[in-house]
Amino acid sequence: MNRMFVAVIPPESVSADLDEFLAVRRDAAAFRWSLADQLHLTLAFAEHVPERSLDDVIERLETAAGRRTPFGLTITGGGAFPDVTAGKVLYAGVEADPADELDRSATGARNALAKAGADVDGGRFRPHLTLARTGQPVELSNWVRLLDAYRGPSWTVSSFALVHSRLGEGPRKHPVHEVVAEFPFG
Template sequence: MNRMFVAVIPPESRIEDLDEFLSVRRDAAAFRWSAPDQLHLTLAFAAHVPDRSLDDAIERLETAAGRRTPFTLTITGGGAFPNVAEGKVLYAGVETDAFEELDRAAAGARNALVKAGSEVDGGRFRPHLTVARAGVPVELSNWVRLLDAYRGPSWTVSSFVLVRSRLGEGPRKRPAYQAVAEFPFG
């Protein structure tokens, strides 16, 4: 079994920009901050992808990506899950003038995994990059306002990536991520 997700991975320069913005503020809260190399925009998540389904999933993801067209994306703003008053997840938001295309990329990734025999987790697609987690629900409105002041440089999204996630195998017991395949749009 494989724990996997399909994601848009921002270019390193965009991650560095967000990381620099957050770095001077991290000491102000005892959150579990996401490592820069783990920042991504999840399109679809499946906790159990059977080994026998992996090749089929890859073929279906290739087809799904081939139906998408590149679009511009910007990391900007922020929010909290489940809400700012009792947040456990602090996230950076995204902006695009092609939300329909982003939604279609997410739907295509989810459908590809389902048709390959995996159960896809999660509800409605809400594009975000998780930047920190709190161990218990906390008031996050000040942090969300801080992220609302952030606007990173835009870039063109022209692919998504299938990533294997191994819980507890990364530094400090974080997940270890391994890119399995990248799927270009168009």
């Protein structure tokens, strides 16, 4: 069984810009911060992808990506899950142009995983990049206001990736993310 997700991975320059914005602020909170090289926008997540389904997953994701067209994306703003008054996850938001192409990419990725036999987790698609986890519920309003002042460089999304995630195997017990395959649009 494999723990996998389909994601849009920002270019290194985009991740570096956000990382620079957060760097001088991270010491203000004892959060578990995401590593800059692991920032991603999850389109679909499956806790258990059977090994026997992997070829089918790849084939279906290739088909799904082929139906998409490139779109613009910008990291901007932020929020907290489950809410800002008792947040456990701090995230950066995104703006897509056109917005419906991001939603269609997520729907296609979710359907591809499900049709290949993977149990797709999560409810409604809420596009975001996880920045930090708190462990305990924390008032995050000030952090969200800070993120509302951030607008990163825009880029064109022209693919998504299938990523294998191994929990706790990286430095300081961070997950290790390995790109299994990348799927170009169109």
